[in-house]
Amino acid sequence: MNQAVQKHSGNSANLDSMLPQWRQWDTDHVWHPFTPMTAYARESPPMIVSGEGFYLQDAAGKRYLDGISALWCNVHGYQVPQLDAAIVDQLGKIAHTTFLGGTSPAAIELAHELAQRTPGDLNHVFYSDAGATAVEAALKIAVQYHVQKKPRGEKRTTFIRLDGAYHGDTLGSVSIGRIDAFHQPFDDLLFKTITVPSPVLYRIPEGHNEQSWINHCYDSVKQVFAKHSDEVAAFVIEPLVQGAAGIQVHTPFYLEFIREITKEYGIPLIADEVAVGFGKTGTLFACEQEEVVPDIMCLAKGITGGYLPLAATVVTDEIYSAFLGESEEGRTFFHGHTYTGNALACAVSLASLKLIDENNVLDNVAAISSHLQERLDEISDFPEVGEIRQKGVMVGIELVADKENKTPYDPALRIGHQVTLAARKRGVIVRPLGDVIVLMPAIAMPVEQIDELCDAVFEAIEEVCA
């Protein structure tokens, strides 16, 4: 047993006595993200006091397997000795100081590692603190790049996005996102974008078959470029998989096609690897699978192994060069955050990258991905399982009221949420996207725990949908 668990079990009387108080304060004072707070208050969600390996433990002493890697960011599990040590070691030097005009070894070394590992000449790292801020920086970099590029600058402010895109919750990121339920109240605040259809096959619009729909997706992009290419600042994409849209997996070679056409028209490609990055699709970065080098790559979630908030916007030599010059030339990127380049976060990020190598974690991704695929086959015939989508460790199980007609459940039933509660009873934490049950195990999770995850979730689906 590790120290933290020991400490808590030793103090369980104390925990027991505080629990009702904490519940009350949680209701009185805490506003949770993406959480319907009235329903939340009724449901006594797990109050996590510690974690070890791939398990979480709540204040009542119940253990849960984490099936969503702490919302898609945990890599090696909890209380990983090497990661804990990296933070303690850095803490013995300094936790944080400003990165505006200053620098520090941990942040420098991490930038060097990222430049080595990202494809092509993505060589220049701009740090921030979250996926949304990494994307926000990317958008502003793209616009300012066009103003300052050589031989002649120009004003370009239109972005192309995919249907169902999600890039975070700040207003710039919301502008290039397209999930109505999240975005509707802010419509009037958002800047102009052009939407192209997403190359996915489950619900093909009437009048199309699979092939004609894919042709339509490609043709739409060609038409948009033919008509609008001189106003477009960048094309923004979640490479291979659109996570928040419900783990929507693109048809193969779409990303490659987008890279070719953006190159042809001289338009920067922004790859938002916040969800897919750091191994989840099988390669360290999803872009590698179609040998694509974007002009700007956004990284966050898995970057610190899930330990601390950190993000990076990585750009090519060409993009970066537009920002070089003497200060009076006014080419500076006037953008940043107080905690940019946080030393603790950079130190743990370096340790996480090292551990990905040392433990051959990408080999583990291959092994658990194919095991997941075999296990998922078991439920593909369930009448309530409409579609199973998978890329690497990213899994979406879409539950439907009528399989034949792909009819969704009445949203008021909150079927996805009910499955989450049923899985929780069985000691597994998952979180759905609507009625899509998402499995997103940490990429270092051993195969035995993948089985435990599947067993609990499959039983939960049977219980709720039967």
Ligand SMILES: *Cc1c(COP(=O)(O)O)cnc(C)c1O
């Ligand atoms: C989660 C996510 C974001 C936002 O990241 P935050 O750290 O939550 O701001 C952006 N893009 C994609 C693709 C994501 O999945």
